[in-house]
Amino acid sequence: MEALVASAVGVMTAAGIFLILRRRTFPVILGLSLITYAVNVFLFATGRLALDAPAVLNKYEEVPYTDPLPQALVLTAIVISFGMTAVVVMVALSAYLSSKDDHIDMTAQDSVDAPGEDA
Amino acid sequence: MSLFLIAALPFLGAVLPALLIRAGRNAAASAAGLTTFLALMGLLIHIPSVMRGDVVTARFEWIPALGLNANFMLDGLGFLFALLILGIGLLIILYARFYLSREDPMGQFYTYLLLFQGAMVGIVLSDNILLLLIFWELTSLSSFLLIGYWKHLPEGRQGARMALAVTGGGGLAMIAGMLILGNIAGSYDLSVILQNKDLIQASPYYLPALILILLGCFTKSAQFPFHFWLPHAMAAPTPVSAYLHSATMVKAGLFLMARMWPVLAGTDAWFYIVATTGLITMLLGACIALFKDDLKALLAFSTVSHLGLVTMLLGFGTKFAVVAAVFHIINHATFKAALFMTAGIVDHETGTRDIKRLGGLRHLMPITFTIGTIAALSMAGLPPLNGFLSKEMMLEETVHTTWLNSHYLVPGLALLSALFSAAYSFRFVSHVFLGPERTDYPHHPHDPPVGLWLAPAFLVVLVVLIGLYSAAIVGPLVAVVSSAVLGGAELPYYSLKLWHGFTPALYMSVVAVVGGLFLLSLYRQSNALWNALPRPEAKVIFEAVIGALATLSRWITDTLHNGVLSRYAIIVVAFTVGLGYYAYTSGTIGPVTREPLPAPVIPIIGWICLVVATLAIMWFHRNRLLALVLIGVVGLIVSMAFNYLSAPDLALTQISVEVVTMILLLLSLNFLPTDTPRDSSPARRWRDAAISVVAGVGTGALIYAVMLRDFAFPTISDFHLANSYKGGGGTNVVNVILVDFRGFDTFGEIIVLGIAALIIFALTESVLSTNVRAYLLNRKPHWPQSGDSHPLMMVVATRVMMPIALMVGAYIFFRGHNQPGGGFIAGLVVAIAFLMQYMASGYTWAIERQRFFYHGTIGWGVLIAAATGIGAWFNERPFLTSDFGYINWPPLEEFEWATALLFDTGVFLAVLGAVMLALDSLSRLAWQPGMAQEFPMDINPLRNDPKVDELKEQA
Numbered sequence A: 001m002e003a004l005v006a007s008a009v010g011v012m013t014a015a016g017i018f019l020i021l022r023r024r025t026f027p028v029i030l031g032l033s034l035i036t037y038a039v040n041v042f043l044f045a046t047g048r049l050a051l052d053a054p055a056v057l058n059k060y061e062e063v064p065y066t067d068p069l070p071q072a073l074v075l076t077a078i079v080i081s082f083g084m085t086a087v088v089v090m091v092a093l094s095a096y097l098s099s100k101d102d103h104i105d106m107t108a109q110d111s112v113d114a115p116g117e118d119a
Numbered sequence B: 001m002s003l004f005l006i007a008a009l010p011f012l013g014a015v016l017p018a019l020l021i022r023a024g025r026n027a028a029a030s031a032a033g034l035t036t037f038l039a040l041m042g043l044l045i046h047i048p049s050v051m052r053g054d055v056v057t058a059r060f061e062w063i064p065a066l067g068l069n070a071n072f073m074l075d076g077l078g079f080l081f082a083l084l085i086l087g088i089g090l091l092i093i094l095y096a097r098f099y100l101s102r103e104d105p106m107g108q109f110y111t112y113l114l115l116f117q118g119a120m121v122g123i124v125l126s127d128n129i130l131l132l133l134i135f136w137e138l139t140s141l142s143s144f145l146l147i148g149y150w151k152h153l154p155e156g157r158q159g160a161r162m163a164l165a166v167t168g169g170g171g172l173a174m175i176a177g178m179l180i181l182g183n184i185a186g187s188y189d190l191s192v193i194l195q196n197k198d199l200i201q202a203s204p205y206y207l208p209a210l211i212l213i214l215l216g217c218f219t220k221s222a223q224f225p226f227h228f229w230l231p232h233a234m235a236a237p238t239p240v241s242a243y244l245h246s247a248t249m250v251k252a253g254l255f256l257m258a259r260m261w262p263v264l265a266g267t268d269a270w271f272y273i274v275a276t277t278g279l280i281t282m283l284l285g286a287c288i289a290l291f292k293d294d295l296k297a298l299l300a301f302s303t304v305s306h307l308g309l310v311t312m313l314l315g316f317g318t319k320f321a322v323v324a325a326v327f328h329i330i331n332h333a334t335f336k337a338a339l340f341m342t343a344g345i346v347d348h349e350t351g352t353r354d355i356k357r358l359g360g361l362r363h364l365m366p367i368t369f370t371i372g373t374i375a376a377l378s379m380a381g382l383p384p385l386n387g388f389l390s391k392e393m394m395l396e397e398t399v400h401t402t403w404l405n406s407h408y409l410v411p412g413l414a415l416l417s418a419l420f421s422a423a424y425s426f427r428f429v430s431h432v433f434l435g436p437e438r439t440d441y442p443h444h445p446h447d448p449p450v451g452l453w454l455a456p457a458f459l460v461v462l463v464v465l466i467g468l469y470s471a472a473i474v475g476p477l478v479a480v481v482s483s484a485v486l487g488g489a490e491l492p493y494y495s496l497k498l499w500h501g502f503t504p505a506l507y508m509s510v511v512a513v514v515g516g517l518f519l520l521s522l523y524r525q526s527n528a529l530w531n532a533l534p535r536p537e538a539k540v541i542f543e544a545v546i547g548a549l550a551t552l553s554r555w556i557t558d559t560l561h562n563g564v565l566s567r568y569a570i571i572v573v574a575f576t577v578g579l580g581y582y583a584y585t586s587g588t589i590g591p592v593t594r595e596p597l598p599a600p601v602i603p604i605i606g607w608i609c610l611v612v613a614t615l616a617i618m619w620f621h622r623n624r625l626l627a628l629v630l631i632g633v634v635g636l637i638v639s640m641a642f643n644y645l646s647a648p649d650l651a652l653t654q655i656s657v658e659v660v661t662m663i664l665l666l667l668s669l670n671f672l673p674t675d676t677p678r679d680s681s682p683a684r685r686w687r688d689a690a691i692s693v694v695a696g697v698g699t700g701a702l703i704y705a706v707m708l709r710d711f712a713f714p715t716i717s718d719f720h721l722a723n724s725y726k727g728g729g730g731t732n733v734v735n736v737i738l739v740d741f742r743g744f745d746t747f748g749e750i751i752v753l754g755i756a757a758l759i760i761f762a763l764t765e766s767v768l769s770t771n772v773r774a775y776l777l778n779r780k781p782h783w784p785q786s787g788d789s790h791p792l793m794m795v796v797a798t799r800v801m802m803p804i805a806l807m808v809g810a811y812i813f814f815r816g817h818n819q820p821g822g823g824f825i826a827g828l829v830v831a832i833a834f835l836m837q838y839m840a841s842g843y844t845w846a847i848e849r850q851r852f853f854y855h856g857t858i859g860w861g862v863l864i865a866a867a868t869g870i871g872a873w874f875n876e877r878p879f880l881t882s883d884f885g886y887i888n889w890p891p892l893e894e895f896e897w898a899t900a901l902l903f904d905t906g907v908f909l910a911v912l913g914a915v916m917l918a919l920d921s922l923s924r925l926a927w928q929p930g931m932a933q934e935f936p937m938d939i940n941p942l943r944n945d946p947k948v949d950e951l952k953e954q955a
Helices: A002-020 A025-045 A068-099 A108-113 B003-013 B015-023 B025-044 B047-051 B076-099 B106-125 B129-147 B154-185 B197-202 B206-220 B229-235 B238-247 B249-264 B268-290 B295-316 B319-350 B366-380 B386-399 B409-432 B450-468 B475-485 B504-521 B523-532 B538-560 B565-586 B601-620 B624-644 B648-669 B682-707 B717-728 B733-741 B743-768 B772-777 B792-815 B823-841 B843-848 B854-874 B899-926 B929-933 B946-954
Strands: B056-058 B061-063 B072-074 B884-887 B895-898
Touching (some): A002 B601, A002 B624, A002 B682, A025 A068, A025 B648, A068 B717, B003 B015, B003 B106, B015 B025, B015 B106, B025 B106, B047 B076, B047 B475, B072 B076, B076 B475, B106 B249, B129 B154, B129 B229, B129 B249, B197 B249, B206 B249, B229 B238, B238 B249, B238 B319, B249 B319, B295 B319, B295 B409, B319 B475, B366 B386, B366 B450, B504 B523, B717 B733, B733 B899, B743 B772, B743 B899, B823 B843, B823 B899
Antiparallel strands (some): B056 B072, B884 B895
16 A cells, blocks of 8 residues: 555656646646645655544544544645645736736746846 | 833834824924933933942843843943933934924934834843844844935935945844854853953954954944945934934944953954054044035044044053043043034024035024034043043053054054044134125024024033033943943043143143144145045945945846746756755665555555556646646545545545636636647656656655654654543544644634635736736637536536535534534535536626625634634633533533634635635636626526517517
């Protein structure tokens, strides 16, 4: 089981990094989503894997529990990553709608036009 | 009054003028004055103990592990400076009330002034050098605001920038020096450092620490070669110049040299650095001052010269020189503040401070003339005024000083600068007030109202009284301060009196005064000579250096930060991979301690789906819709994996987030190109692939290694498991961690989520306010639209499901504390229920039925969560401490109440509002005018529908 989880994390990380190195906004967003999955699973797995041992207390008998702390951290991370994805999507969309260009790299012309260059 | 309060009063009072300025300028000035007066009274209460030689302290341990304690102490030295700062501050506040014109924002002025005053008081009362450094930097910052107070004047802004650059830069050097000093002494408390003279002077780090600290002092006190900022700071309003350059800012450097005198002084390095710098500064300042035509520039350079004098005395390292230095600090503060105020009055009443356009004012402004003349004669060193006394002591001391075996160098140069000093003082009097009356003053000059001359008059009275009765008035103070500077050592023999008999110092004084008069009589010739001499212009050099630095940093920024984001990404990834490799090769890895879990068939099938889908995304990512579908597959498998691996909460969260993320990405894809063109060369793709694979293998191997080993240290998870029910009242430990143990994190996270949604809303607003709006309204979709945009089946299904979905949301919410669920998940589920209505029935239909704005939902969520947390305060518990209990209402079964539920309600509302606001904003981009006429599922035949009317007419 550990090998499956670890290799899945590795594959998702690799694909995510490959995609964030592309030059258009949409693949980069997809890459960030993949990396988000990989990171969340990674963090979750630092609590070690357990089967049939959810961290819900059993009043009637002594049973093993999995580590609840990484789960709590990952739960908020999932929700926050939605917020982050939404902001990035909106930034990408605004940029594309304003310039009709979805390249992520700024050209030399962009830096000349950039504000805040008063001498 | 506690020292904490004295130091804090100006800061607390700083808000008052800013607020009270609406009630008028007198209210603002009175508030500032009253604050200062209170602090001054608080200080004066300590006179008896300070005069006994006691040290008053106030200690507060803040971060003892770092040695950062808010410790204050009040000894003679601190008392003298605090007295000057608060006392002259009070006079300046009075003076400024009448000096500033109606156009100047007076509330702001007093706020800045009090901030500065507080920072200065903080410096002189600090017992901890880290605390002192903080106040030191605060003086640089607040003086920046004061010097640049007239924002419309370019000279003001340039002067402020220069002052900040020089004094702030010196301050940075001083931080380093102080840290070294603290390390040598083993404590950051001044009272400890001052006891360790031998340890510090024997240390090999003594010289670096000395040089760094002196850099801070010299820049602040405008010592050569850093003296150039002070004259440029004269662009400030005169009250600021009078305050900063007579009693406070520039004296901070002198204060620190005096404070550190017991441990740093007495070595050759100290003597040659400090005394030489002081001597050069004294001579140079006096020489330049004589030839300045701007009244304030003349006073500025004379200030530089007098600061040099005190620095030189401290540098001598002898006890008698220290007494002279202390005495001169007092005298200089009195006559120089009066002179600055006089210059301000002249400027105010005649409309110019150019000496060449002035003269003959003695009959027109008799009061100002009297005040200015007495102060100037004191500065020249004429008896019976106080300036004479301390100048005598200085000259007396130079006679006994040898510099590199030369007995004549120091006294000779000191005499020369005393001569120049007498000359510029006489020039101040004769070229402004004496001579024939003129007819071409810009304004008609006359004496100002009493408010303006009262403060300098008071100071001039002090000048005379200290001169005549020095031993009686300031004798005890000088004694106490000097012994504080000397670190408790015995005071040398000295006497504060006018007549010491025929001493060398007296002859030198006579020579200086007569020489000064002679030099002034030849002013025309000497000024021509001075103008013919080439000399470097400090401002030009400064601007050139700053310009070169700016060019250099712009070049570095442009080179490293050239806008190619994909390059930044690859640098970050490659560096992280390299770091991981280094950690792998340099560290050791423990043995495997955990048995791997078995891998049955179904998880293997899931794994295959995930890996295939992920690789397919890499391969087919240019077809964006396909890539999105594949991402959905990956997300589903991840949520199933969470469920399988004992994380039901995560599975629920992941799957609901998955739904909203997919909707979000589909919405955005509506506007973006459908395909990604091939931009990268094959070589680049292979390079990227290679880096990605290495990073992926590294990450996978790392987590594999982690999973097969037990924790190296005991974790805090056992605590959470053990206390979840007992302390938090819930059996779902994950939820209890979220709303209770780590509730503060969750509180921060819902705020972040709300901010993200508001950013999206704001971006949408700004995009829609540009010409993009016209493009969106006329946009043709990428794909052919379905014939029926609101299919009947879907509309019916979603409306029937709405109450059920809400019920599920409520169920998940309420059981969250004890079973998988909770506010996060319930918020997402309810958001999906709403989104279904948007999708099926259309945006227009949905917002017509929307009764509340999502901004408000977010706001209420955060407020409810905060209010729950604050509720704990009323039970005298820390923020967000939860409480719970059980209620038994027959015939219902006993059930639990918990404040955590209320907190979770806040989480629920914030998540719901944030998700809805984000998606709602994106949907608004798609809105087109024709959509308003489309009605989804016309279930009411009686409704006024243009289409129906049209059909009826046709029939």
